[in-house]
Amino acid sequence: MANIGKIGVFTSGGDSPGMNAAIRSVVRTCAYLKVECVGIYRGYQGMIEGDFKPMDARSVNNIINKGGTILKSARCKEFRTKEGRQKAYDNLRKEGIDAFVVIGGDGSFTGAMIFNQEFHFPIIGIPGTIDNDIFGTTFTLGFDTALNTVVEAIDKIRDTASSHNRLFFVEVMGRDVGHIALNAGVGAGAEEILIPEENLGRERLLESLKRSKESGKSSSIVIVAEGDKTGKNIFELKEYVEENFPDYDVRVSVLGHMQRGGSPSCYDRVLASRMGVKAVEALLQGKTNLMVGVQDNELILTPIHKAIKGHTKIDKELIRVSDIMSI
Ligand code: F6P
Numbered sequence: 001m002a003n004i005g006k007i008g009v010f011t012s013g014g015d016s017p018g019m020n021a022a023i024r025s026v027v028r029t030c031a032y033l034k035v036e037c038v039g040i041y042r043g044y045q046g047m048i049e050g051d052f053k054p055m056d057a058r059s060v061n062n063i064i065n066k067g068g069t070i071l072k073s074a075r076c077k078e079f080r081t082k083e084g085r086q087k088a089y090d091n092l093r094k095e096g097i098d099a100f101v102v103i104g105g106d107g108s109f110t111g112a113m114i115f116n117q118e119f120h121f122p123i124i125g126i127p128g129t130i131d132n133d134i135f136g137t138t139f140t141l142g143f144d145t146a147l148n149t150v151v152e153a154i155d156k157i158r159d160t161a162s163s164h165n166r167l168f169f170v171e172v173m174g175r176d177v178g179h180i181a182l183n184a185g186v187g188a189g190a191e192e193i194l195i196p197e198e199n200l201g202r203e204r205l206l207e208s209l210k211r212s213k214e215s216g217k218s219s220s221i222v223i224v225a226e227g228d229k230t231g232k233n234i235f236e237l238k239e240y241v242e243e244n245f246p247d248y249d250v251r252v253s254v255l256g257h258m259q260r261g262g263s264p265s266c267y268d269r270v271l272a273s274r275m276g277v278k279a280v281e282a283l284l285q286g287k288t289n290l291m292v293g294v295q296d297n298e299l300i301l302t303p304i305h306k307a308i309k310g311h312t313k314i315d316k317e318l319i320r321v322s323d324i325m326s327i
Contacts, residue, residue, distance in 0.1 A: 001284055006098055007030055007101065008039075010042075010046065010102060011103045013107050016140070016145075016146070016260060017260075017261070017263065017264035019069040019103055020064065021268065021272035021273055022126050022141060026101050027039075027055045038052050039059070040071065043104070044076035044108075045078070047091060048078055048088045052097075073104070099121065099122035100121070100124075101123075102126070104126075113304050113305060122287075126141065126292050130142040130145075130180065134293075134307055134312065138296075144265045144271075145264045146184075155188060158219070161219040165218040166248070167220045168221050170254075171252070172255055174225045177195075177197070179315075189221070189325065191212050194224045194237075195314065196228050197314040200230070201230065202230055202231060208326070222237075234254065238252050271294060275299065278292045282301060289305070291304050293307070
């Protein structure tokens with residue numbers, strides 16, 4: 001057992017549903033193993049300001065079902081400076097914190113890795129982002145919930161699209177990967193899915209929409225990942241289709257930040273609970289610089305520099321499924 005008596009936990013970067021369930025699991029695992037736990041507010045910014053609060057099993061009552069993060073999150077420029085990281089380190093030592101669990105994405109892990117290199121401070125990462133773009137885990141916390149949120153939104157858009165025989169372009173999040181667009185697109189029965197991992201061109205899109213119309217489809221949904229490069233942006237795509245395919249009445253819907261909210265799905269709650277236990281146990285076993293992930297439903301530990309540098313591959317088999325489904 002490593003000589004760790006007090007563990008810090010915080011959330012960093014874009015929030016995601018399931019972060020609260022992960023916080024709850026880290027805090028309760030510490031309580032169960034008789035290790036003190038401290039909540040660090042607003043990520044690295046709170047670490048630099050010493051914004052800490054001791055947490056016990058009761059501190060995390062009734063949060064497993066809540067979206068967002070009770071510890072708040074922030075993007076912190078000061079932590080990119082050695083002075084900022086020194087302030088953070090001094091605060092952690094003053095508080096008696098021996099290690100921390102960072103719940104966030106690759107940007108948050110990069111900061112934790114540099115912090116460990118400079119101060120040899122034990123860190124373990126839990127992948128919390130709706131983008132599902134972190135190497136070393138099949139699923140990141142929040143991805144499953146975001147998919148369900150997007151599918152529900154598209155089902156609603158489909159109601160009005162079919163009532164008015166309209167074509168809708170729907171933009172979804174995912175930064176520069178297309179996992180949300182592809183999976184939610186198949187789940188919602190989108191006619192076309194545009195993702196950054198593929199660029200089949202606007203002409204092909206137009207041909208496909210014409211074929212759909214000729215085959216009797218009176219309305220269509222095209223999912224566009226925000227990182228997609230088929231057009232300059234979703235509004236330019238709309239104009240292009242209006243100019244070249246006047247048959248269609250075209251509208252745009254940008255789903256935006258509602259994809260980051262909502263009560264986490266059961267899958268995300270269970271995954272978060274499992275990952276929190278694994279993270280605390282890894283620290284107590286003297287491990288560091290690792291990210292907890294899930295693969296074939298087993299929890300695994302990946303060196304955090306690989307999680308940061310690695311890339312998640314788009315599911316080619318699912319792309320084929322989506323092509324077949326949109327006949
Ligand atoms: O990384 C999660 C994410 O929601 C991305 O999908 C999106 O591009 C980005 O965060 C938005 O960042 P912000 O919340 O800072 O606008």
